[in-house]
Each structure stands twice: as C-alpha cells, then as structure tokens.
Amino acid sequence: MIEILGLKRFYGDRCVLDIERLRMEEDCLHVVVGHNGAGKSTLLRIIAGLDAHYEGTVQSTAPQNDRVFCAQRPYMFNGTVRDNVVKGLKFRRQLRDEKSVRELTARLGLAGMLSRKAKNLSAGEMQRVALGRALIVRPRLLLLDEPAANLDPHGVDAIQNEIRRQVSDGVMVVMATHFGEVAQRSGGCIHRLEEGRLTAPEIHNVFEADLLKVEQHTWARLREGLQIRCISDRAGRRRIAIPACDIVISRQRLDSSMANVIQGVICGVRRMGNQLELEIDAGILLRAVITPDSFDKLQINVGKEVFASFKASSVRVL
Amino acid sequence: MVFQMHEIFSAVRLSLCVGVISTALCALVGIPAGCILAAVTFRGKRLVLCVLNTLLSIPTVVVGLLVYSMICRRSPLGFMDLLFTPSAIVIGQVLLALPIMVLFTCTAVSAVDKAAAETAITLGAGRFATAMVAISEARTGILAAVAATFGRLIGEVGVSMIVGGNIWGYTRTMTTAIALETAKGEFAVAVKLGGILLIMSLGVNMVLQSLKGSLRLRTVEERR
Numbered sequence: 016m017i018e019i020l021g022l023k024r025f026y027g028d029r030c031v032l033d034i035e036r037l038r039m040e041e042d043c044l045h046v047v048v049g050h051n052g053a054g055k056s057t058l059l060r061i062i063a064g065l066d067a068h069y070e071g072t073v074q075s076t077a078p079q080n081d082r083v084f085c086a087q088r089p090y091m092f093n094g095t096v097r098d099n100v101v102k103g104l105k106f107r108r109q110l111r112d113e114k115s116v117r118e119l120t121a122r123l124g125l126a127g128m129l130s131r132k133a134k135n136l137s138a139g140e141m142q143r144v145a146l147g148r149a150l151i152v153r154p155r156l157l158l159l160d161e162p163a164a165n166l167d168p169h170g171v172d173a174i175q176n177e178i179r180r181q182v183s184d185g186v187m188v189v190m191a192t193h194f195g196e197v198a199q200r201s202g203g204c205i206h207r208l209e210e211g212r213l214t215a216p217e218i219h220n221v222f223e224a225d226l227l228k229v230e231q232h233t234w235a236r237l238r239e240g241l242q243i244r245c246i247s248d249r250a251g252r253r254r255i256a257i258p259a260c261d262i263v264i265s266r267q268r269l270d271s272s273m274a275n276v277i278q279g280v281i282c283g284v285r286r287m288g289n290q291l292e293l294e295i296d297a298g299i300l301l302r303a304v305i306t307p308d309s310f311d312k313l314q315i316n317v318g319k320e321v322f323a324s325f326k327a328s329s330v331r332v333l
Numbered sequence: 334m335v336f337q338m339h340e341i342f343s344a345v346r347l348s349l350c351v352g353v354i355s356t357a358l359c360a361l362v363g364i365p366a367g368c369i370l371a372a373v374t375f376r377g378k379r380l381v382l383c384v385l386n387t388l389l390s391i392p393t394v395v396v397g398l399l400v401y402s403m404i405c406r407r408s409p410l411g412f413m414d415l416l417f418t419p420s421a422i423v424i425g426q427v428l429l430a431l432p433i434m435v436l437f438t439c440t441a442v443s444a445v446d447k448a449a450a451e452t453a454i455t456l457g458a459g460r461f462a463t464a465m466v467a468i469s470e471a472r473t474g475i476l477a478a479v480a481a482t483f484g485r486l487i488g489e490v491g492v493s494m495i496v497g498g499n500i501w502g503y504t505r506t507m508t509t510a511i512a513l514e515t516a517k518g519e520f521a522v523a524v525k526l527g528g529i530l531l532i533m534s535l536g537v538n539m540v541l542q543s544l545k546g547s548l549r550l551r552t553v554e555e556r557r
Contacts, residue, residue, distance in 0.1 A: 086452070092452070093469065103457055107457040
C-alpha cells in the first residue's frame, strides 16, 4: 500500500506536484494518467525513492529496496542485454537462476537478443530489457513510467500481459501513461493528474453492484431485477463503471454480440464539446455519448424510449 | 657509432620504467580523486576545475624546478638524497601528470548519464556499487585518461633533465638522451632515438587498447 499526504514538489518556484491525499491499495494495478508534464514521472520517482526533494509524507509498505522504477527512456548499462537483465541480481548479491532468466526474457521477446550490445537496441527493445531487468529481482512494488510508449502493438500486448501476470502474482504495479485508452483497457484503478493535481477520473456511470458468478459468467447486480454481464474474477460488493462512449444507443433492441441491453427513457440531453451526452432513465441513470448526427438520424429526444447496449468487457470493475 | 647499443637499452628501460610507474601512481591517486571530484559539489568547484585545466599546460621545466627546489640539498627534503635519482623523476612526473588524470577522469565520470546511478539505485545497488557503476560506465574515458597521462610522461624532458640530471646509465632517459645528442651535433642518433621512442609509445598504447577489449571479454566469460 502507498499512502501520500500533503505531497508537494517544486522545480524552482513552479509547483509541479500537489497531492493532498492519495492512497493506493496493494492488490491491484494503479494507473496514473495525465498529459505530458502533468507530474506523472515526478510522482513515480518520488514513490520509488529517487527524488527526496519534496514536502509532505509518502509511505509505502514495500521497503525502498523492494521498489523498482522503470524510466520512460531506460538507461542501458555497458555490456550485453543479458548483462543488463541480471544487473539487479548482482547488486543484490543474489544468485541467478538460469531457468528464470531464460523464461522471463522469452516472455518479453528478448530471447534472441541476449548477446547483443544493450546500447545499440531500439527504444522499444530497451523498454522490454528494462522491464525484464526490473522483474528479475522480484520487487514488491513495480513503478513503470510509460512502459508502452515506444512499442509496436505486439510489444504492447507482451508488456500488458506481463503486467497482468505480475499483478496476479501479488506485485503492486503503478504505471504512468498519457494514453487514456491504455489506462481504461488496463482494468486498473485510475488516478488522473492534471498540472500536478489529482482530478476526478473521467469515468461515468459508476454504480455499486454485487458481483455474482453464475456458471461461467459474472453478473453485476445493480438493483433488484437489473443485472448486467461483466468480466471479472472478483466477487462481493464492488463499484463498477460503464464508460459513456462504450454505450450504443438504438431505437430497437439490437441483435448483436453485446451482452448487455438495457431499456430506458431519455430524460436529458446536454452538449459536451462537439458531442451530445444523453441521460437515460433505466431504473438507474445511465449517461451515453453520441454525435449530433446520430442523434438526428435516430430521431430521438427527451421522453423517447431507447435501448442502451454495451459489451460485457466494457464494464469496468473498480 | 658514438652511441652504444647498451646505452640505448638503458635509456629505453629507464624511460619505460619511470613512465609506467609514474602513470600507475597517477592512476592510483588520480582516478579516485577524479571520481570524488565528479561526485561532490562544493563552493569553488569551478575554481578547482579551472586551476586543474591550467595545470594541464604547465611547462615541464616549471615542475622540474619546483621539485628541484624541494629536494635539493639545502631544502627541507634534502636529507633524503633524492636529487638526480630515478625516484626524483617519478616524483616530478607524478606531480606533472596528476592534473591530467584527475581532470580527465572527472570529465569522463561527469559525462555518465545521471540515469545510470539512478537505475543502479532502483535495482538495489548500495552506495559503493553505485559508485562502481559510474566508474564502469566511464571506463572508456578513464582509459583515455591513462593513455593521455602516459603520453605526456613518456615524452617530457624538463622534469627528467632538471631533477634526473641526465646521468649516463643511471638517469638518462630517451628524451634527455635525444636532447643531449642533438646538442652534441649527433643528429642521426637523435633521430633514431626519436623513432624508438615513438615505437615504444605505440606499443604501450596498443596494450591499453587491448585492455579495453579484454575488459569486455571478461564480462562475457563471467556470464557463462
């Protein structure tokens, strides 16, 4: 667990980080989202213990030498990829287990480049080496700064799978990214930073729900008689969220692969930038976003009955 | 031929021995000093760097004179009878080349990306291991410092002449021999000696270059 209280970090007299209170629980993935320069890296470096020039308190249950930070542009030591991967073990005077080195490098797609000079790698390859180098020492807290920034889609998948694997192995992972989409997809707990301050994450349709497993499906019961399909291994009372842009609005019940269809009445329309936000009363209040074009084409308005459909995988369990 | 073979051997041997010993002593003191200088920040650090930079180009005869004044009979260290011995040349050469070693090492270590130390720390390196990482990452630059030091020492005349005294078979180095032969008008001999000196220098630098390669080789073997 990480607990931050009254954290402030100044560069000169510019305040780049100002966090009143932030608590990150142990057993899940945390994603810090924000634009470039929002203070994500600074926050991660402070948590990692690499930056001590801050005000306030930052406490972590993982001791300093159990936290590993992977920079966005990782530094490669002189020597080969293999030298770099096992570096942490040397620092910690731990014996290296050849089998786990081979397994880890294979998972990250580094198997074929172990004897290449690390400084000659591409940025994406370096990021994978840096992740491998961090994981080999089995940290309790892994801090990743834009781990997928320079990767091709294949590499992104490899890294995301690895992150998921680590989280399920009980490693606490805090990841910074400027891609909102990456954050949404990661299924982690999102912390949004804007100019050094935490802001409410852009998630809508947050509900309390009871998660139940029926056969192989997971259902989230929002209230008596209203349950939706979702994908999660968790159970019990949880908060769920349905991203507003993932909801498809139609006049008729859609025959599609989307597992969830909820009937309701439009009770409000608001302009949000160049899109429209609909409020749908379906026993719960759902917000959906559509374009003005679609709004006209569907010939809907306040008071009309519509169907809101979304995939089970769109439902996020917080 | 006026200049005998065994005289040449004696001069070659002395030049090499004095050069290597002085370079080794410089490395022993200068590399740690350079690393520390790179690591610390204090008021007046820029002044220190500026002075070191000036000392890079100090005339060898000035250092020779300085050492002479310290070890001659009437001086405080006169009782040690160091004047006109190979040891005196080593003392003078160490003083002469120490600024080169310190400054070049400092520059090489400072040039290592700050991220190297941070990466080491986050991977669990202690203070000593982190310092070693900086040195290891700067090793090409440090080897260049060693090569530059040796280069300065093997070719200097001033210190050897003033505190060594150019004594036949005892403190006559290649460079003082060349100076003497030129003064005597034995031009051909002086040129030959100059050629030998160049070849010696080439040999030592080749050894240093191969050392750079073997450092890498050893890490390859270690891994197996």
